[in-house]
Amino acid sequence: MRRRWRVAGVLAALTLLLTAPLPALAVEEAAQVPVTVPALTDWTPAAGSYRYAPGARLVADGASERRVAGTLADDLRAAGHGTVPVVPGGARTGDIVIDVRPDRTSLGAEGYELAAGKRLSVTAATETGAFYGTRTLLQLLARGDTVPAGRTVDVPRYKERGVGVCACYIHVSMPWLENLVREMAYNKLNQLLLELKVKSDAHPEANTWGYYTKDEIRSLVALGKRYHVEIIPEINSPGHMDPWIENRPDLQLTDSDGNKQPSRLDITRPEALAYYTGLIDEYAEVFTSTSWHMGADEYMLGSDFAKYPQILKYAQDRYGPGATPQDAFIDFVNRVHAHAADKGKRLRIWNDGLTGANTVPVTAGTTVEHWLNVATKPSRLRDQGYPLMNAAYALYLVRGGFHSDTEGLYDQSWDPRSFEGEKLATSDGITGAKISLWPDNGRGETENEVAVALWPALRHIAQATWGDPHPDSTYAAFTARGAAVGHAPGWRDLTRVPVADGSYSFRTRGLTFDAEVARTSDGYVTVRTAEGCLEVRGGKLTLNVPLQPGVAAAPQTCDPRNTLQRWQLEPAAGGYRLVNAITRMPVGVTDDGRLAQYPPDQRTPAVWRLSA
Known part of the structure; x- marks a missing residue:
């Protein structure tokens, strides 16, 4: 089975986490450094404090400011801080001011400045930056209504900070995914990859269970948009296509013994490309992301190109006698790239199909998500100009299988330069990093068990992609930091049972x-x-x-x-x-x-x- 089909613990562990002593916080409080995840790196304290109290208002003048303030007002109410009005005009003592100023270019696309005193202000160059400032504010209020006076400028180190979830065979409930989106935003993660099946109108023969309705996806995408989490869909191809073609033998690759391969799309057939690109178009009806992930991993998992002589023939017919079977594979990737580009979407692929056995290059601009140590190293991909994301297997949480050693990674000060098989000297060309959740053994753990291992790993990747990868001297102190800020407003406890035993x-x-x-x-x-x-x-x-x-x-x-x-x-x-x-x-x-x-x-x- 696929490498990504590879999360454990009991809920008692989560209870211990949330009630554990906070060894590092007393020191931080003494220095008046507010506790957040990701940690603030440049807090400048001042005399006094800001107090959130009845009568506080959210002051927001422009459309961007009002959207941010509206979401903040809902989250303040969900977090138990009461109802606070959104108003235009001048601020007074106790107010929270949201200000989007495009001239603050030093803050970048996602950074913000937060200043606390008699009132509290969040200033950013963009709506997204202002939104992240409000996430910090919510965390500051998680431990009470008083925020120490001071100022911070908080800008992320990496553009892409994410989580990947395979909900493609084993259905993952919508409440669980909604919790994930809220939790990601609360910790300033901005990209959710979902490998999943949307129930198809064009191809009802593909609607085996595991799917989501289009209305469900529209709702989730709308939540992601409100919380500045881009949700990128993936239909893996040309391997791992069995969820889509198990009832389409005409599209399945046939080996030299005449056996159909339900998981492998026949890349030599024009009908196969038409089928796959048609699915892209149908997904575009409900997903608004600017990227498309086609997978492109493990096409020959458990087999090899020698079993499929028609692939070599296709490559040689198209690219000459010196072509390799790998060229046919890259050709399919590039044709998908062209279709996605025509739809205004950037292509993303996994790295393991790039073995170096091809003479045809992958189209420039394709983002490569590196998870496996193969012959073509991250440094070479970067030198070739491909945007490079770190999706290392060390960051995987596999249902009923391998679990990322979050504590070990933290103690090593892991950061996105550390790929499988190679650590790069600089962050140039690295877009960011993500953790990945895959169901090798779908019955190995329940969703609620997965969540226990997920939250510490999620906070760790948020820390490592936004700021200093090792803000506290011990992992225990870092987990205490996460416990202090708690869960996102609107997060639902899915372990509650509505009836007594x-x-x-x-x-x-x-x-x-x-x-x-x-x-x-x-x-x-x-x-x-x-x-x-x-x-x-x-x-x-x-x-x-x-x-x-x-x-x-x-x-x-x-x-x-x-x-x-x-x-x-x-x-x-x-x-x-x-x-x-x-x-x-x-x-x-x-x-x-x-x-x-x-x-x-x-x-x-x-x-x-x-x-x-």
């Missing part, structure tokens, strides 16, 4: 059964009947998960380690939906009286009434 009758139209409901350590429930614990089982497995609609949910021998026996009670009008923690499909009652899972847009989910 106990015995219940589950009733819906056509079926009633009795079961014991017990909360799991990661915030789901088990549903234990007299015959065993309710579990989804059957059908074809994808990444060790039964993802087919119609698969039965039935009692099995109870196993606390079996994540397919964990369920979410999702509140609905008149009761609850019973949603599997891993497959993310609700169960309903079939015509013959069985329990089975279905995507909610394919069959109306059953609403269960619970009575003790």
Whole structure:
């Protein structure tokens, strides 16, 4: 399986993190350095303090300022700071002033100046910079209504600061993704790569489960826009295409033995390019990003070009007798680049397909996201002029597999110059870095378990891409810093269970059964009947998960380690939906009286009434 199919811990660990002593904060407070993530590097203290109190107003004159102030007002309310009006005009004591001044060019596209005294002001050259200043303000208010007087100028070191999520096979719930967007913005991360499937109108044959509806994506993209997180979509190609072409054998690459390869697109066929670029166009209906990620990794994973002589022939027909099979691969990448460019989008690819065995170069301007140590080193890619992003495997959180050693990276003062296999002397040409979440073993961990490992790693990458990669003397002090600022306003605790443990009758139209409901350590429930614990089982497995609609949910021998026996009670009008923690499909009652899972847009989910 793919290298990126490679997150653990228990929620008790998160509780300990949030309640741990704060070893470094007392020293910082003594110096009057406010505690934030990323840490402020040039705080200049002054006498006195700013106090946020009833009567405070958000002063914003221009359209950009009013948008920033409107989002801040909503977040202040969500954080428990009450309702604060947005007003134009002069500021008075206690007010918060948002000021966008394009002439402040030294602040760049995302930097800001924050000054606290009798009132507090955030000044930036752009709307985005002003927004990041308000994130700092929210963090300053996370520990009380008083901010020490002083001033900071805060500018990021890297342009791209991100998180990548594969929601392409194993569906990731929208509330979880919404939490991620808010948390990213709170920590000044600005780029979310989503490898995922959007339910297609043009190609309904591709709509196997794992997809999102277009309305769901529009909602998530709108949230990202409001919080200055660009959401970049990816459909991996020409490898790992099985989510899209498993029902299109005409587009599958055929090996020399006549076997179809459901994960490999046949790059020699013009219909394959037309199919893929058509998907780009359909995604453009809901994604507004200026980039498109085509993956382009592991095309020959578990095989090699020698098994596909038609690829060499295609390359030689197109580029001459000295061409290599790799040239056909690069040719496909470049044709996708041309289509994306025509749509106003910049292309991004993973690095491992660039083995050096090609004579045809990748089109200039293609951003290379470097995750794997292969023959073509980061320094060579940079020397060739390609924008270079650090997506090192050391930064991966793999569901049921490898977890980034965030503490070790922090202690090493890791920064985006440190790629797999090479550390560059300067940051020239490096766009930034990101952490990546992939589901090698889709049932290895639940979303809530993933979150436990995610938040420290997210704060670390935010720190390493914005400012000093090692602001505190110990990792314990750095994690305490994160605990002090807490979660973003509007962040939802997805571990809350809406009913108490106990015995219940589950009733819906056509079926009633009795079961014991017990909360799991990661915030789901088990549903234990007299015959065993309710579990989804059957059908074809994808990444060790039964993802087919119609698969039965039935009692099995109870196993606390079996994540397919964990369920979410999702509140609905008149009761609850019973949603599997891993497959993310609700169960309903079939015509013959069985329990089975279905995507909610394919069959109306059953609403269960619970009575003790």
